[in-house]
Amino acid sequence: LPLAAEGEFALSRAHLEMALDKTLMTRGDRITTPAGDHDLYAWLADFAAEQADADALARYVPPAARLAAAIGHRLYAGMAHRAQGVAWRLAGRPGDAAAEFSHALGLFAEIDAPWQVGRTCMLRGALAEHQGDFAGAARDYERALAASAALGARPMAQRARAGLARLGAE
Amino acid sequence: MNLQDHLILLETAGLVQLASVSPELAYLFRHILIEQAAHQSLVKSDRQRLHAHVAAVLEAAYPDRRAELAPVLALHFAAAEDWPKAIVYHRLAADHAQARYAHPEAVQHRQAAVDLLPPAAPAAERAARLEELGGALARLGDHLRALDAYAAALNAWTRQPQPERWGTARLHREILETLLAMASTVPVDELYAAIDAHAGSLAAAQALAAEAPPHAETVWSLVTLSWIGSRGWWREGGLVVDWDTAERCARQALALAEALDLPDARSAALGALGGVLYSRGQLRPRVEAALQRLALSRDARLTDVRERLNSLIHAGAALAEVGDYTRAINHLQTAEREAAAVKAVMPQVYALRLQVQCWFSLDRWDAMLGAVEQIRALARQHSQQVTGPICFELALSAAVHRFRGRADLAPALLQESYAIMESIGGPPETWVRQQHY
Numbered sequence: 001l002p003l004a005a006e007g008e009f010a011l012s013r014a015h016l017e018m019a020l021d022k023t024l025m026t027r028g029d030r031i032t033t034p035a036g037d038h039d040l041y042a043w044l045a046d047f048a049a050e051q052a053d054a055d056a057l058a059r060y061v062p063p064a065a066r067l068a069a070a071i072g073h074r075l076y077a078g079m080a081h082r083a084q085g086v087a088w089r090l091a092g093r094p095g096d097a098a099a100e101f102s103h104a105l106g107l108f109a110e111i112d113a114p115w116q117v118g119r120t121c122m123l124r125g126a127l128a129e130h131q132g133d134f135a136g137a138a139r140d141y142e143r144a145l146a147a148s149a150a151l152g153a154r155p156m157a158q159r160a161r162a163g164l165a166r167l168g169a170e
Numbered sequence: 171m172n173l174q175d176h177l178i179l180l181e182t183a184g185l186v187q188l189a190s191v192s193p194e195l196a197y198l199f200r201h202i203l204i205e206q207a208a209h210q211s212l213v214k215s216d217r218q219r220l221h222a223h224v225a226a227v228l229e230a231a232y233p234d235r236r237a238e239l240a241p242v243l244a245l246h247f248a249a250a251e252d253w254p255k256a257i258v259y260h261r262l263a264a265d266h267a268q269a270r271y272a273h274p275e276a277v278q279h280r281q282a283a284v285d286l287l288p289p290a291a292p293a294a295e296r297a298a299r300l301e302e303l304g305g306a307l308a309r310l311g312d313h314l315r316a317l318d319a320y321a322a323a324l325n326a327w328t329r330q331p332q333p334e335r336w337g338t339a340r341l342h343r344e345i346l347e348t349l350l351a352m353a354s355t356v357p358v359d360e361l362y363a364a365i366d367a368h369a370g371s372l373a374a375a376q377a378l379a380a381e382a383p384p385h386a387e388t389v390w391s392l393v394t395l396s397w398i399g400s401r402g403w404w405r406e407g408g409l410v411v412d413w414d415t416a417e418r419c420a421r422q423a424l425a426l427a428e429a430l431d432l433p434d435a436r437s438a439a440l441g442a443l444g445g446v447l448y449s450r451g452q453l454r455p456r457v458e459a460a461l462q463r464l465a466l467s468r469d470a471r472l473t474d475v476r477e478r479l480n481s482l483i484h485a486g487a488a489l490a491e492v493g494d495y496t497r498a499i500n501h502l503q504t505a506e507r508e509a510a511a512v513k514a515v516m517p518q519v520y521a522l523r524l525q526v527q528c529w530f531s532l533d534r535w536d537a538m539l540g541a542v543e544q545i546r547a548l549a550r551q552h553s554q555q556v557t558g559p560i561c562f563e564l565a566l567s568a569a570v571h572r573f574r575g576r577a578d579l580a581p582a583l584l585q586e587s588y589a590i591m592e593s594i595g596g597p598p599e600t601w602v603r604q605q606h607y
Contacts, residue, residue: 037451071453073493075531109497115533115573151535154575 016044032099038067042076049083057087075116078107084121089123096125118147118156125163138167180229223249237266244279248286257283257299264306271513272309280306284319297327297337304344311516311553313352317364320345324371339378339387342371346394353401354558362404372398381589384426389435392423396442400449416446433472437481439461443485453491460488479509479517486524497527502528519548519557528565535570542567561590 041064048056061083068076074139085100101124108116143159145151177197182266185204187364189196195479199205209217214521228239236243236259244259278516287296288384296386303315304319324341327333345368354363375391382388402409420443427436440463447456460481467470467481482505489498502521509518542563549557570581 038453068493071492075493076496111493111532113531113533115535151533152574155573158575 005055012047016040016123030097031085037063038071038073038076041067043081044085046079051087052086052090054087054090054124057083057090061087065167074111076118078104078113078120080112081107081121082116083126085123090125094127097127101127114147114151115153115156115164118144118151118153121147121157125160129163129167134167138164141167154165176299194501212494218250220427221246221564222252223256225252225397237262240266242280242284248282250434253286253288257286258529260286260568261299264302268309273306276306277310277312278305293326294330294337295335297341300326301341301344304348305399306347308344308351311355313348313355314360314364316348317352317368318380320348336385336387339391340376342374343387343394345371345376346398350394350397350401355554366405372403379422381515382426384424384430386430386432386435389423389427389430389432392419393424393435393438393442396420396423396439397445400442400446411449413446413449416449416454422447430439433466433469434474434477437466437472437477440466441480444488448488448491451523452489457494458494460485475508475512475516479505479514479521482508483517483524488519488530490528490531493531495532498529499525515548515552515557519545522548523558523563526566530566530570535574539567539570559590563588564590 005108019167024090041060044060045057048060053092061080064076064083067073068080081100081104083105085097088094088097088100101120105117105124107118108120121140123143125137128134128140129137141160141163145157145164148160177186181188181197185200185208186197189198189214213219228243228246229236231241231281233355236486240259240263241322242264244256247253247259248256250256260283264276265275267279269277272424280299284296284303285301288298300319300323302315307313307319310586318356320341324338324345327337327341349361349365349368352364356364375395378388378391379395382392396416398420399412399414399419402411404410420439423439424436426444427433427439427490442460444456444459444463447459463481464485469479472478482501486498486502489495489501491596502525505521506518506525509515509521522541525541526538526545529535529541542560545557545560545563549560566581568580568587571580571583
């Protein structure tokens with residue numbers, strides 16, 4: 001991701017961490033409600049994944065996954081699976097990472113969320129490319145390109161094209 | 171000379187001009203100063219007599235158009251110093267404006283009805299007119315003035331030798347409802363000061379809830395107490411939430427509304443129950459309560475449009491919270507259409523805000539930006555008290571432009587969003603949790 005975007009993910013995460021601190025500080029007095037916890041942890045896990053921050057992933061993914069599952073929230077469950085995939089990739093477990101990315105993709109496809117599908121394909125494609133599965137990587141980059149073209153998401157389309165170019169597939 | 175001859179003479183002299191011949195003959199003064207000069211040249215008694223005559227003719231000639239003509243009738247009766255009839259027509263004009271969601275106009279007529287009351291008017295009548303003014307101001311979103319009107323109404327009502335208890339209970343409850351409605355529209359210091367100033371209303375509602383007589387007003391007071399418990403209330407220097415009380419009050423209200431067969435109150439009780447379930451993070455049970463409420467909104471006896479809108483929005487919000495965005499949008503679009511049809515701006519904006527979040531979550535960026543534009547258009551037409559701050563929607567728009575690589579659009583929107591946030595919540599260190607979102 002471009003540095004500017006990384007900075008924005010960091011800023012977004014910083015704000016959500018402030019929100020989480022305020023939540024936990026006041027939870028004893030019940031001033032804050034747990035209703036928004038699933039939002040908070042899902043996005044914190046997502047930003048931690050974007051930043052490839054293993055410590056933050058370890059902190060935020062388990063509650064994000066648990067809270068999403070408790071209410072059957074498919075978007076957030078998908079985000080938690082994708083973030084767990086990043087955590088496995090960082091831990092050197094590509095097989096587990098690919099399985100999490102595929103699980104996330106299934107959930108995003110169910111709710112028809114093209115941006116999430118594209119982002120996950122980019123991650124799974126990069127993993128496949130790194131593992132030498134160039135055909136699988138090309139399929140994922142193609143799918144990400146299709147999703148980003150439909151949305152007009154130029155930065156992601158550029159990254160997908162760059163992936164395909166590296167593979168000599170475009 | 172007959173009337174026609176007089177009019178032709180005035181027209182020839184350049185003082186009036188023919189405005190229309192159909193459906194009725196109408197003339198206009200050529201200039202406002204001519205009208206004023208003519209009006210002021212009359213001695214007061216003649217002027218009063220003429221105004222009374224015009225009002226009487228209009229009343230008699232158009233008995234089926236009194237609501238429409240009420241503003242004019244009110245002015246003529248007021249100029250004729252027939253105060254009781256002027257008040258009757260100001261109230262009718264306010265009802266008519268309220269039915270069209272013309273809230274500023276309704277407030278003007280309610281205020282006039284209060285101002286025209288003679289000093290010796292019975293306390294009950296003064297209280298009733300002030301209560302109506304409070305309701306109109308609350309619907310307009312002018313909560314501070316609404317509180318003043320309700321407090322003055324309560325003061326007048328309780329000056330009676332034996333004030334009827336349900337009237338007292340209703341006024342206390344309306345004060346509490348106004349304080350709840352203020353929570354997102356005024357700075358917290360003002361809110362807390364207002365809560366302190368009206369502590370007696372909370373105590374009165376709690377006393378009624380403890381006694382729990384089987385009456386509609388008990389149900390409404392329980393509903394209000396439930397919201398107070400689940401949202402939190404400023405008490406003795408601290409913000410206190412009490413979910414146990416909130417849930418108990420909501421369930422007690424629901425049972426009583428069912429026993430008394432009050433669909434409006436039952437719907438409101440389900441709304442309050444949904445509120446406390448939300449606070450407790452019980453989001454699936456909240457969906458069930460919201461869908462029950464929505465089903466109830468189809469009861470033909472439920473005539474309150476606001477309750478119907480609330481039930482649609484409640485269902486949309488509850489479904490969105492569990493990620494069922496497609497079903498949520500369906501209800502929210504219905505709510506938005508129905509709110510727009512009756513010009514109910516607050517629920518219309520709220521339904522649009524929730525749509526924005528759903529579209530964003532489903533990656534339907536064009537639909538999302540379209541909904542944000544609709545909100546911005548409404549925000550340009552109405553005050554922030556009515557539409558609420560739009561910082562969250564601007565920030566989501568900025569994110570979408572960033573995802574699309576539109577570096578020319580995203581920073582300005584983000585900056586605008588921050589500026590709104592800081593104008594409301596001060597620097598980020600002082601923001602409450604939701605403001606960081």
